Amino acid sequence: xxxKGGGGGAEGYYxxxxxxNCLGHHGDAKGWKPTFRIKEMASKCTAGxxxxxxxxxxxxxxxxxSFRVSEGICNQHKGHIVTYNTREEYLWIEQNVMEGSWHYxxxxxxxxxxxxxxxxxxxxxxxxxxxxMKLNVQTAQDINERLQPCVRSHKGHNSWRWRWDSQGCxxxxxxxxxxxxx
Numbered sequence: 769x770x771x772k773g774g775g776g777g778a779e780g781y782y783x784x785x786x787x788x789n790c791l792g793h794h795g796d797a798k799g800w801k802p803t804f805r806i807k808e809m810a811s812k813c814t815a816g817x818x819x820x821x822x823x824x825x826x827x828x829x830x831x832x833x834s835f836r837v838s839e840g841i842c843n844q845h846k847g848h849i850v851t852y853n854t855r856e857e858y859l860w861i862e863q864n865v866m867e868g869s870w871h872y873x874x875x876x877x878x879x880x881x882x883x884x885x886x887x888x889x890x891x892x893x894x895x896x897x898x899x900x901m902k903l904n905v906q907t908a909q910d911i912n913e914r915l916q917p918c919v920r921s922h923k924g925h926n927s928w929r930w931r932w933d934s935q936g937c938x939x940x941x942x943x944x945x946x947x948x949x950x
Contacts, residue, residue, distance in 0.1 A: 786889045790877030790917055795938025797836045797918075802876055804843040809950045814845075817947065818864055820857065824947040825850065825865045832940030835872050835918045839943075847947035849874040851890045852921075854902055865944050866923045872943040873932060875919040878911035887911075888919075905930045 792800045813824035826845075828838045835849070842848050851874035852858040875896065878887040885896035888911065908931045911919060916934035920941050935941065 786877060787879050790879060790889065792836065792917065792937040794936050796834050797937035800836050800937075801917075802839050802848070804839070804848070806846050806848070806948065808846065810846045810947050811950055813947070813949065817845075819949075820860050820864070822949060823847075824949055825861055826945050826947075827865050827867055828943045828945060832868075832942060834940060835876070835935075835937040835943075838872055838941075838945075842943070842945035842947075845945060845947050847945045850944045850946040851875060851899070852903060853899055855904075858903065861944055862923050866942070868942040869923050870920050870933075870941045871923060872935070872941050873919045873921050874946070875911075875932070876937075877917040881910050883907040883910055903930065905932060907931070908933045910934065 786801050786803070790801050792798055810824065813819045817824040817826045819825075824847075828841050833841075839849055849872050850861065852861070875888045875890050877889050878884070879889075880887060883906075885900040885907070888896040890896060905921075911917065911932075911934045916936050918935045918937040918939075919932045920935045921932060
């Protein structure tokens with residue numbers, strides 16, 4: 769939630785800095801981590817974006833991309849790869865925005881390596897333990913800060929829909945951008 773405890777102002781929205789050892793290790797993500805800060809929120813949705821509550825959403829165009837490319841496209845629109853906050857939000861996005869199957873989730877890295885949502889980092893600085901409980905989602909395997917620091921979920925496949933899968937950030941997946949609006 770970008771408006772409650774997510775930071776903002778001159779600091780932007782990475783209020784819980786991503787540790788230095790959380791870096792991509794392959795392809796275009798090698799040596800990279802997300803650092804973009806939303807300093808000025810959008811005032812409304814633009815063409816091709818769909819509004820749900822206090823955010824605008826759109827599918828990153830052009831098919832599958834690395835996490836870095838997808839996050840960069842979201843950043844150009846004053847947003848980030850979506851971090852689902854409720855089942856209702858996820859299902860709305862699934863029905864109205866998503867195409868394809870696997871999608872990146874706006875979480876990056878876990879320190880230490882593991883399945884505990886309290887160690888995950890998000891662009892908005894949200895408490896992933898609370899989100900994990902609200903979504904009743906499980907982590908399929910350890911999120912690793914070295915080899916697979918990115919996370920994805922699967923559209924419509926019930927055994928994967930409510931599970932997070934670790935993924936190399938250089939691998940191609942679809943992504944949905946979330947742009948908070950004032």
